[in-house]
Every structure is written in C-alpha cells, then in structure tokens.
Amino acid sequence: MAEISIRSMRKSFGATSVLKDVALEIADGEFLTLLGPSGCGKSTLLRILAGLEVQTGGSLAIGERVVDGVRPKRRDVAMVFQSYALYPHMTVLENMALPLRMRRLSAWQRLPLVGRLLPGTKVTADQIDQDVRRTADALSIGHLLDRKPGQLSGGQRQRVAVGRAMVRQPAVFLMDEPLSNLDAKLRVQMRAEIKELHKRLGVTFVYVTHDQSEAMTMSDRVAVMLDGELLQVAPPQEIYADPDDRRVAEFIGSPKINMLEAKLREDGFAETAGTSFSIPADLAHGTTLALGIRPEAFHLVDSHGENVLTGSVRLTEHMGSDLYVHLAVPGSDHPVIARLLAERAPHITSGQTLHLGVKPERLLLFAADGRRLRPDNRPNGTVLRMKEHA
Amino acid sequence: MSIAASSAEQQAGSASVTPATRAALRRQRISETLAAWALAGPALLLLVTLFFLPVFAVFAIALTDWQFGASSLSFVGFDNFREVFADEGFRASLINTILYAVIVVPGTIMLGLVIALLIESGKSCRAFYRAIHFLPFMATLTAMAIAWEALLHPTIGLVNQTLASLGLPTANWLRDANTVLPVLAMIGIWQNLGYAMVLFLAGLKSIPQDLYDAADIDGADLWLDRLRTVTLPMLGPVTMFVFIVVALRAFETFDTVQVLTQGGPGHASEMLLFTLYRESFEYLRTGYGASVAVVFLAIVVTLTLIQARVMDKRVHYQ
Structure with missing residues (x-):
C-alpha cells in the first residue's frame, strides 16, 4: 500500500518561497498529476517526494511511513526524468539492471572482476538479468538491450527510462515531464502507453507536467499548482467545468476561457460588454466580479438581449469540426473567443455583427480576489455570500 | 498561387x-x-x-652528417638512426623519459582528479584553491626550477632540513642517481597538476545533475558508488584529453633537466628533448640530433593517433 500524505509542505531557496504550505493526500494506486506553469513548484514538490530535495517545513508519509530525512533509495519510489537521465556509458541492459544491482548485491559483490568470484553473485546476477529481460520485453525494448543510450531514438530512451523505474517494482512512480522531449505524435502515443502501464501495475503514479492535455487525458485527479500553492485538486472534468479559482479556469482550457469584468446591479444582473447577465448567485449589488465563459458555452442567437453578447467579428478560424470566432465586444480589450460547431454555424465573415447567447448556468463567477463564487444551491460548492460589502 | x-x-x-x-x-x-x-x-x-x-x-x-654551421654535408642514409639506437646514452635517455612519463601521467591525473573533487565538494574558498593549484602551471618553469633547487639543496635546502629535524634520512636529491628522476617527476606532477585540475573541474561542472539524482534513486547514493556510476565514466573524455596532453608535456620535459641536473649524474636524468638539444646545439652534431628529433616526433605522433583512434571511441558514448 502506498498512499502518499503531504502535510503543510514548505520549501524555500534562500528568500524565495517555492512551496507555500502544500497539503495533499494521494490514494494508493491513484494517477495524480501536478499541473502548472514552469516555476510553480511542481517539480520541487516531486523532488521532495523522491527525497532529492529536503523540505524547509512540513511532513511527508509514503504508505503510512513518515519518510522525512529518509534517503531516496529507501523510499520505495522510482522516478522518470525529463532528460531520461540514462547513464550514457552503460548499455540499456546495464542501465536497467543498476537499481537491482544496487539493492540485491553487496558492495563487495559489485566490485569488478573480484565480485564475480564471491559466493552467490552469479545466482543473483542471473536473476537480475532475467528480471531486466522480462521488463524489457514487456516494454518491447528487448531487442535494444545491448545498445547504448546514444544509439536510441527519443521514444526508445523514454521507454528505457520507464523500464529502469519499473524493473524493481516500486510502490510509487514519480514522473517529471517525461514526454516533453518527444515530438507531438509520439507524445500522444506514449501518453496512452503510460496510462496503460499505470492500469497494469496498479501502483501510485505522481506525474508532473505543464501540458494540460496530458493532465486531462491521463489523470485520476489533477492538482493545479501556481506560485507554490495548490489551487485545486479534482478529477480532470471537474477542474475544467467547476474551477475553484480564476487562475485555474484561465490555465485550463484551450482556447482560454473568456473573462469579462462586470459590476452587479440592484436587480441581480451583472453589466458588462454592452449587455447584462442574470446572476444565479446571491450577491450584494455593487460587487465587482468576473464572468468566466468557456468558448463552447456560446450559442448563436438572432438578436441582442439579456445574456447575449453582441460584437463584430474580427477573425474566424476553421478547425475542422469547430469554428473559432473572435468577437470584438464593447468595453473589452481582448476579443471574446467562441467555439461553435462548424456544421451548425452559418457562413461568418469578418466585420459582421454577431449575437452570442450564454445560458446563465454556464457562467462561472469569480470574486475580485479570484475566488470562485458559486450559487447557494450547488451541493459541492462553497457557499459564498458577500453581503458584508452592502 | x-x-x-x-x-x-x-x-x-x-x-x-x-x-x-x-x-x-x-x-x-x-x-x-x-x-x-x-x-x-x-x-x-x-x-x-x-x-x-x-x-x-x-x-x-x-639522413646527412651535417654539423651545425658547416658549409658541406654528405648523405649517410640511415647511419644516424643506427647510431642513435646503438648509443647507450640515447637508450638511457629514452628509458628515463618513459619512466618519467609513467610516474608523471598517472600521478598528475590522480592528484588532479582528487583535488578537483575536493574543491568541487566544498563550498568555501573555491576560487582560492583553484588559483593556488593553478599557479605552478602559469609560472615560468625555469624560475620555479631555481626555487626547487634551493628547496632541494643538500645542506641548506628546506626539504633536507625538515627531514633532518624530524629525524628522517636526508639525501642529495638532485645528485643521487636513484632519486633524481623521481624528484624531477614530482616537480613535473606539481607543475601539471593545476592544468589537470582545471580541466577536471570543467568536466565535473558539465555532468548533468539529473544523472546524480537518478543514481540516488537507483540506490547508488554512497560516495564510492556515485563516483563509479556517474562521475568517473562521465569524466572519461576529459581524462583522455588530460592523459594525452600531460603525456605529451612529459615527453617534452626540458626546462627542469637543463636548469637542475644537466642530465646528470651520469645519464641518470637525461631525457629525450635534452639529448636532442645537447647533440644539436652543444655538440653541434645536427644530423644526429635530427634523427633523435625524428624518433621523438614518431612517439608524439603515435600518442596523438592513439587518442584519435582507439580511445576516442571508448570514452565518447555514442
């Protein structure tokens, strides 16, 4: 069993605080992705899990055992690095055998020449060889065992790195952007393979990436990190549809979510961009808030009215099944981007005036400080009343 | 369109x-x-x-019997080479040079590596340690040789005085046939050490941290295991380069011999370049000196070829 429990984890490099009080529980066998832009602290958190970095404060337990100060070797974790970190002077076989040699053979038995003569070395070495070959076959790299990393393609190196992590059957797999050095096509393929591997091994995976599509497609849960803070930890669909924070909403989704700054009127409507939206939340009037509208939340309507954005088309992008429409709306510097189904959209030209309707329940409301404002009746939402401003 | x-x-x-x-x-x-x-x-x-x-x-x-400054010369074929290889003095010189290289090259590489590892592992005064170890390489060896001569002086030299005060046996380091070559080799190591150290430091800097991290996770986290798994193999190309350069410099040793021993006592510290110089410019047997130069060139070229061909493949992991 290898659930991971991270409690009030802090890390600073000098005066720079990289992790600010991060708390996270990862279930046994879960595939959890740490997602965030570069420099958000996700790799540092992973390195603390691995034992390569020592935290400034907080505590970490893997499988009910507190591992603070425990050497990486004794943590029962394996790691796949972004650069793969294969030993260039060793063959694939030697690379994959190293973790086993270090664990199963004594320092004397590992000595060159002399080690082989010691009792038990040969039996253990043969066993290691068999284990490596079995793992290599499972990853279809059995034919590469005699080659050196320099002779392998990026995808093959990646598999060897996974193989080296897999061969000693760790309780936790840590992966630090393992796909970012691969070309786009191979990345999609390896994405599926890693997911498959997780299913087959059934152990805990902690996966670090800045690529939201990797996070969304592979994970059981996604932990979105920004500036050293965990903003939200939830299944991919929930992260997308029900973000807790404006930054999460803006980070996830492509094209980016549209954000319209609005002010709440007395009649419960929010005024922005030349129109007004009915707000389901129970908020005091005068509140400033941001309306988040996903590009696909728009639908075409015939005329202007409440809950309808009207503007002139600046640009259209045909994406095959979808049509992206960039709409200039009054009072906003950025164009609003709408994603319409190509087959249902009429012929749209630049300069044309377009009316886009939004159903009120598809509006995501954010307070001025970026927190999500949820209507009172949402069962899983935090009830936010901001009447104190009245 | x-x-x-x-x-x-x-x-x-x-x-x-x-x-x-x-x-x-x-x-x-x-x-x-x-x-x-x-x-x-x-x-x-x-x-x-x-x-x-x-x-x-x-x-x-x-291939001639030309003497430096002479107005005439005649073709003598390979006579000079025959004479060179028959000459006891040359053979002694060649063996001395090889012995010298055999002490200096491994000594320089090992000490240079150890010092580089020590400097890299500590955090304080790195620049200072780098500088003091690199100084001998920068200094004019002739001047340094005079300083060494003073240190090794049989009666007033610091070395013998220190040994005597500790009750240890002393020696006439530069006049004793048994000690002169090892002493010259020590000076050679002292001089080349800084160069090897700087190259090793650069090599250590270029080892990706990821490899050490991977070694930590794979269980090679003790000092010796890290050294064997990552550091030494990754320093392979640098080591090869240091090996060739120091070997060439060892074969070219001249200053210390000229200033400290003049090849003596007897032929005990005579080395190839000194022989070459003495035959050509002191005895003015330029033809003979030229054939020594050819032998010398052959050794140097061989060393370089070894680098280019054999070792290059084994230390660059492509």
Whole structure:
C-alpha cells in the first residue's frame, strides 16, 4: 500500500518561497498529476517526494511511513526524468539492471572482476538479468538491450527510462515531464502507453507536467499548482467545468476561457460588454466580479438581449469540426473567443455583427480576489455570500 | 498561387538545361573554388612554411652528417638512426623519459582528479584553491626550477632540513642517481597538476545533475558508488584529453633537466628533448640530433593517433 500524505509542505531557496504550505493526500494506486506553469513548484514538490530535495517545513508519509530525512533509495519510489537521465556509458541492459544491482548485491559483490568470484553473485546476477529481460520485453525494448543510450531514438530512451523505474517494482512512480522531449505524435502515443502501464501495475503514479492535455487525458485527479500553492485538486472534468479559482479556469482550457469584468446591479444582473447577465448567485449589488465563459458555452442567437453578447467579428478560424470566432465586444480589450460547431454555424465573415447567447448556468463567477463564487444551491460548492460589502 | 507558379518554373528549368545556364554554373563553380583557395591560402602557407617544411627539413638532415654551421654535408642514409639506437646514452635517455612519463601521467591525473573533487565538494574558498593549484602551471618553469633547487639543496635546502629535524634520512636529491628522476617527476606532477585540475573541474561542472539524482534513486547514493556510476565514466573524455596532453608535456620535459641536473649524474636524468638539444646545439652534431628529433616526433605522433583512434571511441558514448 502506498498512499502518499503531504502535510503543510514548505520549501524555500534562500528568500524565495517555492512551496507555500502544500497539503495533499494521494490514494494508493491513484494517477495524480501536478499541473502548472514552469516555476510553480511542481517539480520541487516531486523532488521532495523522491527525497532529492529536503523540505524547509512540513511532513511527508509514503504508505503510512513518515519518510522525512529518509534517503531516496529507501523510499520505495522510482522516478522518470525529463532528460531520461540514462547513464550514457552503460548499455540499456546495464542501465536497467543498476537499481537491482544496487539493492540485491553487496558492495563487495559489485566490485569488478573480484565480485564475480564471491559466493552467490552469479545466482543473483542471473536473476537480475532475467528480471531486466522480462521488463524489457514487456516494454518491447528487448531487442535494444545491448545498445547504448546514444544509439536510441527519443521514444526508445523514454521507454528505457520507464523500464529502469519499473524493473524493481516500486510502490510509487514519480514522473517529471517525461514526454516533453518527444515530438507531438509520439507524445500522444506514449501518453496512452503510460496510462496503460499505470492500469497494469496498479501502483501510485505522481506525474508532473505543464501540458494540460496530458493532465486531462491521463489523470485520476489533477492538482493545479501556481506560485507554490495548490489551487485545486479534482478529477480532470471537474477542474475544467467547476474551477475553484480564476487562475485555474484561465490555465485550463484551450482556447482560454473568456473573462469579462462586470459590476452587479440592484436587480441581480451583472453589466458588462454592452449587455447584462442574470446572476444565479446571491450577491450584494455593487460587487465587482468576473464572468468566466468557456468558448463552447456560446450559442448563436438572432438578436441582442439579456445574456447575449453582441460584437463584430474580427477573425474566424476553421478547425475542422469547430469554428473559432473572435468577437470584438464593447468595453473589452481582448476579443471574446467562441467555439461553435462548424456544421451548425452559418457562413461568418469578418466585420459582421454577431449575437452570442450564454445560458446563465454556464457562467462561472469569480470574486475580485479570484475566488470562485458559486450559487447557494450547488451541493459541492462553497457557499459564498458577500453581503458584508452592502 | 505565386508559390505554385515559381516551383513550376524551377521544374521546367531543371528539366532542360540550356548551354547558357551551363556556362553560368561553371562560372559559379570557378569563383567558388577561387574563394575557397583565397580563404584557406594564408593558413595553408603558414602551415607549410612553419610546420611541413621544417619537418621535412629535419627528416632530410637526419639522413646527412651535417654539423651545425658547416658549409658541406654528405648523405649517410640511415647511419644516424643506427647510431642513435646503438648509443647507450640515447637508450638511457629514452628509458628515463618513459619512466618519467609513467610516474608523471598517472600521478598528475590522480592528484588532479582528487583535488578537483575536493574543491568541487566544498563550498568555501573555491576560487582560492583553484588559483593556488593553478599557479605552478602559469609560472615560468625555469624560475620555479631555481626555487626547487634551493628547496632541494643538500645542506641548506628546506626539504633536507625538515627531514633532518624530524629525524628522517636526508639525501642529495638532485645528485643521487636513484632519486633524481623521481624528484624531477614530482616537480613535473606539481607543475601539471593545476592544468589537470582545471580541466577536471570543467568536466565535473558539465555532468548533468539529473544523472546524480537518478543514481540516488537507483540506490547508488554512497560516495564510492556515485563516483563509479556517474562521475568517473562521465569524466572519461576529459581524462583522455588530460592523459594525452600531460603525456605529451612529459615527453617534452626540458626546462627542469637543463636548469637542475644537466642530465646528470651520469645519464641518470637525461631525457629525450635534452639529448636532442645537447647533440644539436652543444655538440653541434645536427644530423644526429635530427634523427633523435625524428624518433621523438614518431612517439608524439603515435600518442596523438592513439587518442584519435582507439580511445576516442571508448570514452565518447555514442
């Protein structure tokens, strides 16, 4: 069993605080992705899990055992690095055998020449060889065992790195952007393979990436990190549809979510961009808030009215099944981007005036400080009343 | 549209090469050739006059009995070489040089590596340690040799005085046939150490941290395991380079012999370059000296070839 429990984890490099009080529980066998832009602290958190970095404060337990100060070797974790970190002077076989040699053979038995003569070395070495070959076959790299990393393609190196992590059957797999050095096509393929591997091994995976599509497609849960803070930890669909924070909403989704700054009127409507939206939340009037509208939340309507954005088309992008429409709306510097189904959209030209309707329940409301404002009746939402401003 | 049209034009052009375009192509080729010679010419000229011609001249002189300053010479074939290999003095000189290299090269590499690892592992005063270890390499060896002579002086030298005060046996280091070569080798190590250290430090810096991290996770986290799994193999190319450079410098040793021992006592500290110098410019037997130079060149070229061919493949992991 290898659930991971991270409690009030802090890390600073000098005066720079990289992790600010991060708390996270990862279930046994879960595939959890740490997602965030570069420099958000996700790799540092992973390195603390691995034992390569020592935290400034907080505590970490893997499988009910507190591992603070425990050497990486004794943590029962394996790691796949972004650069793969294969030993260039060793063959694939030697690379994959190293973790086993270090664990199963004594320092004397590992000595060159002399080690082989010691009792038990040969039996253990043969066993290691068999284990490596079995793992290599499972990853279809059995034919590469005699080659050196320099002779392998990026995808093959990646598999060897996974193989080296897999061969000693760790309780936790840590992966630090393992796909970012691969070309786009191979990345999609390896994405599926890693997911498959997780299913087959059934152990805990902690996966670090800045690529939201990797996070969304592979994970059981996604932990979105920004500036050293965990903003939200939830299944991919929930992260997308029900973000807790404006930054999460803006980070996830492509094209980016549209954000319209609005002010709440007395009649419960929010005024922005030349129109007004009915707000389901129970908020005091005068509140400033941001309306988040996903590009696909728009639908075409015939005329202007409440809950309808009207503007002139600046640009259209045909994406095959979808049509992206960039709409200039009054009072906003950025164009609003709408994603319409190509087959249902009429012929749209630049300069044309377009009316886009939004159903009120598809509006995501954010307070001025970026927190999500949820209507009172949402069962899983935090009830936010901001009447104190009245 | 315009792209498609121009590519169609290109296709039409390549399909039927007219005499006019062929002439234009030839003109272009000629001007390219001229440009190439004009660019490579100066370097080539220097290389020929300063390197190839002198080497050729040495080969030629080695086949004559020319004496420095003499107005006449005669062709003697390989007599000089026969004499060189029959000469006890030359053989002693060759063996001394090889022994010297056998002490200096491993000594320099090992000490240089150890010092580089020590400097890299500590955090304080790195620049200071780098500088003091690199100083001997920067200093003029002739001047340093005089300092060493003072240190090794049999009666007033610091070395013997220190040994005597500790009750240890002393020696006349530079006048004793048993100690002179090891002592010269020590000075050689002292001088080359800084150079090896700087190269090793650069090599250590270029080892990716990821490899150490991977070694930690794989269980190779003890000092010796890390050294064997990551550091030493990754320093392979640097070590090879240091090996060749220090070996060449060891074979070229001249200053210390000239200043400290003059090859003595007897032939005990005579080395190839000193023999060459003495035969050519003191005894003025230029033909004989030239044949020594040829042998010397053969050794140096062999060393370089070893680097280029055999070892290169084994230390660059491609």
